[in-house]
Amino acid sequence: MMLTASSGHKGLPSMPAVSRTPVLSVRNVGVEFPTRHGLLTATEGVSFDIAPGEILGMVGESGAGKSLTGMSVIGLLEPPGRLSAGEIWLESERIDTLSLRERQRVRGRKIGAIFQDPLTSLHPLFTVGKQLCETIRYHLGLDKKAARARALELLNQVGIPGAEQRIDHYPHQFSGGMRQRVVIALALAAGPSLIIADEPTTALDVSVQAQITALLKQLCRENGTAILLVTHDMGVIAETADRVAVMYAGRVVEIGPALDVIQRPRHPYTQGLMNSIPSLKIRAEALNQIDGSMPRLDSMPQGCAFHPRCSFAGPRCAKQRPPLAAVGENMSAACWLHQGGVNGDA
Amino acid sequence: MLAFILRRIASAAGVMLTVAFLAFLIFRFVGDPVDMMLNEQATQEQRDALRERLGLNDSFLIQYGKFVARAAHGDFGISFRNQQDVSTLIGExxxxxxxxxxxxxxxxxxxxxxxxxxxxxxxxxxxxxxxxxxxxxxxxxxxxxxxxxxxxxxxxxxxxxxxxxxxxxxxxxxxxxxxxxxxxxxxxxxxxxxxxxxxxxxxxxxxxxxxxxxxxxxxxxxxxxxxxxxxxxxxxxxxxxxxxxxxxxxxxxxxxxxxxxxxxxxxxxxxxxxxxxxxxxxxxxxxxxxxxxxxxxxxxxxxxxxxxxxxxxxxxxxxxxxxxxxxxxxx
Missing domain, CATH: 1.10.3720.10 (MetI-like)
Incomplete structure (x- = not known):
């Protein structure tokens, strides 16, 4: 059921390898920001598919373009940010070209969203029941009573104890973890086929994080909902994701099954990312880190964006940008190391 | 909530007492009300009688207390100009x-x-x-x-x-x-x-x-x-x-x-x-x-x-x- 992300040809993403249609197919998508000093390219050539019921983890450091990719899928890029290229398909319907009104129909109805901070995601002045009911009624056209019943069912489903009483409580009466459960219930309200979860556990206590990731995983299995899980936390990815896409400087540099990416990363950046996870067993003097920092959008190096920080870099890396290409079964990486070496000219 | 309401009302009452005090001071600073109410031919006895009737011989605090007590009942005395009750004037x-x-x-x-x-x-x-x-x-x-x-x-x-x-x-x-x-x-x-x-x-x-x-x-x-x-x-x-x-x-x-x-x-x-x-x-x-x-x-x-x-x-x-x-x- 794993689907490869991209073919080796630059700019021509492949059709899914398996006949089963993906829930989401992002093809060659880029996001740009017009500024006074010209266009800034934030992401470029991002392609991936998500199968029904699959969790795709998207990792990378701050500013790598993971959240932008998530936001472009639900069509909530903050102006002046905009799509510069590519296509986004949801269940065989192209959604990036829809009108504002039609996008609204997709948003919430077919794609749910979960944001980082459950403290600020909920409207502080309405009860959680009211927020759930307005969403349910708008999308599903239920009457008041039916909507409330559905809201209760959702709260039970996301594991909120005493839902009958809690439904009339305000967000500030819930703890952080419980609030994120409410947010998840809201994302599920209209029974979407895809959920964009943008750092859903980052703002939570570590002990609560595990509960929330377990809940996401369970709901994903029960309802067949696919999830695009955007996070910088490799631990969350390891626990939850079926496949992983690693982003660096606005591009997908490696994508493949979670186990493979975590245990046998191909791209030097992914390897650095894995090495920088502190381990309890080996107590190193200093934590491993990748030297340097990600290039700014207005000063992207030529060639591979990672080459100034890469210990394997050769002359070719500074000249040509490596395409995302298959490097084994189901795995793709954008690195010359796996595509004919770093020295020669292609 | 009740404690909050009570606190608010207490502080409101404090503000009102202060304002009443300032309003009361106007009477003292703007001159002798007896001079304003009586004409120049009034005898000393008439003046003293009015002074007694207006309670001006009482101590400062007692006068203030009386002013507050009357004001709380909506009684602000009589207008100097047209001799009507001030409360009636304001009510109109x-x-x-x-x-x-x-x-x-x-x-x-x-x-x-x-x-x-x-x-x-x-x-x-x-x-x-x-x-x-x-x-x-x-x-x-x-x-x-x-x-x-x-x-x-x-x-x-x-x-x-x-x-x-x-x-x-x-x-x-x-x-x-x-x-x-x-x-x-x-x-x-x-x-x-x-x-x-x-x-x-x-x-x-x-x-x-x-x-x-x-x-x-x-x-x-x-x-x-x-x-x-x-x-x-x-x-x-x-x-x-x-x-x-x-x-x-x-x-x-x-x-x-x-x-x-x-x-x-x-x-x-x-x-x-x-x-x-x-x-x-x-x-x-x-x-x-x-x-x-x-x-x-x-x-x-x-x-x-x-x-x-x-x-x-x-x-x-x-x-x-x-x-x-x-x-x-x-x-």
Whole structure:
């Protein structure tokens, strides 16, 4: 059921390898920001598919373009940010070209969203029941009573104890973890086929994080909902994701099954990312880190964006940008190391 | 909640006592009331008798105490100028001012809030920029200038609306209202617009600023992500969040309007409290001035207390059990 992300040809993403249609197919998508000093390219050539019921983890450091990719899928890029290229398909319907009104129909109805901070995601002045009911009624056209019943069912489903009483409580009466459960219930309200979860556990206590990731995983299995899980936390990815896409400087540099990416990363950046996870067993003097920092959008190096920080870099890396290409079964990486070496000219 | 209400009322009472003290001091500083009330031929016995009758021989504190006690019953003595009860004078004038102020406040909310929301949503459009510019004019235009201009245009040139007075009024119990007659309503139009213009621009700019702030919040972004339609996002989620400052400002402004309606009242010869006060100042009618001071302060304090209590209704976080702050129920 794993689907490869991209073919080796630059700019021509492949059709899914398996006949089963993906829930989401992002093809060659880029996001740009017009500024006074010209266009800034934030992401470029991002392609991936998500199968029904699959969790795709998207990792990378701050500013790598993971959240932008998530936001472009639900069509909530903050102006002046905009799509510069590519296509986004949801269940065989192209959604990036829809009108504002039609996008609204997709948003919430077919794609749910979960944001980082459950403290600020909920409207502080309405009860959680009211927020759930307005969403349910708008999308599903239920009457008041039916909507409330559905809201209760959702709260039970996301594991909120005493839902009958809690439904009339305000967000500030819930703890952080419980609030994120409410947010998840809201994302599920209209029974979407895809959920964009943008750092859903980052703002939570570590002990609560595990509960929330377990809940996401369970709901994903029960309802067949696919999830695009955007996070910088490799631990969350390891626990939850079926496949992983690693982003660096606005591009997908490696994508493949979670186990493979975590245990046998191909791209030097992914390897650095894995090495920088502190381990309890080996107590190193200093934590491993990748030297340097990600290039700014207005000063992207030529060639591979990672080459100034890469210990394997050769002359070719500074000249040509490596395409995302298959490097084994189901795995793709954008690195010359796996595509004919770093020295020669292609 | 009860403790909160009691605290608020206690502090309001403290403020009122202080104001009453200041009003009381006016009597002492502006000269001997006996001189003002009697003519020059009065004998010393007459003067002493009046002094005794007015209680001026009592100690300072006792006089203050009596003043407060009488004021609390609505008794502010007798006007020096026309020898009527001050409370009767004010009772006749107060409805005129209050009606004017309430109509002006209603106008400012009905016009100001939607304009504020719209200029925030379409903040880059030409219309929004125009409204924004016009609101600066509205803030800076003095109300007497606007009043005179309106009279010139609608009363003198066009002859559509009366230039002065309150029109016919109908008495309902102690209240005389101009809202029930057509001439009363017509007379209300120009003064209320004059009084409301500044308020409209104030509310507009406040709502706009609050809306812009609110539209950047995560819960608005999340509401969009839930696919809610724009009208729900703007007018339910956005506006609701802006209500607190609007209530605060409106509450305080009603007090301000009552206190400072006197300019508009003078321009339109509106028989309200402001006119009464201006006349009292002209004739050094101290009981009327003192009563005006106390009543206006009372309205301010009462409105502020009501505003504080209203917060609890608007924001559930403020009515959490126990503390006023948010209490987190354990999950």
């Amino acid at each position: 004038r107060f409805p005129a001012t209050l009606e004017l102020v309430l109509v002006a406040t209603a106008l400012s909310l009905i016009i100001g809030i939607p304009l504020g929301v719209i200029t925030a949503i379409y903040r880059r459009s030409v219309l929004a920029e125009t409204v924004q510019f016009a609101s600066i004019v509205g803030v800076s235009l003095p109300s007497f200038a606007l009043g005179i201009f309106l009279i010139l245009l609608f009363s003198v040139k066009l002859g559509w609306l009366p230039a002065f007075g309150r029109g016919e009024t109908v008495d309902i119990g102690f209240w005389s209202t101009g809202l029930l007659t057509s001439s009363g309503r017509r007379a209300l139009i120009l003064p209320s617009i004059t009084l409301a213009l500044f308020q409209i621009t104030l509310v507009l700019r406040l709502v706009r600023a609050e809306m812009l702030e609110t539209l950047r919040t995560d819960f608005i972004k999340f509401a969009r992500a839930r696919g809610l339609p724009n009208w729900i996002i703007y007018f339910r989620h956005g506006l609701r969040n802006c209500l607190m400052p609007v209530i605060t400002i409106t509450g305080m402004q009603i007090g301000n309007l009552i206190a400072f309606a006197l300019i508009t009242e003078t321009v339109f010869q509106w028989p309200g409290m402001g006119m009464l006060f201006i006349q009292a100042v002209t004739f050094v009618d101290i009981p009327v001035m003192a009563a005006y001071l106390v009543i206006v302060s009372f309205i301010f304090v009462a409105l502020n207390t009501v505003v504080d209590l209203l917060y609890g209704f608007v924001d559930p976080r403020l009515r959490a059990k126990g503390a006023m702050g948010a209490s987190h129920a354990a999950a």
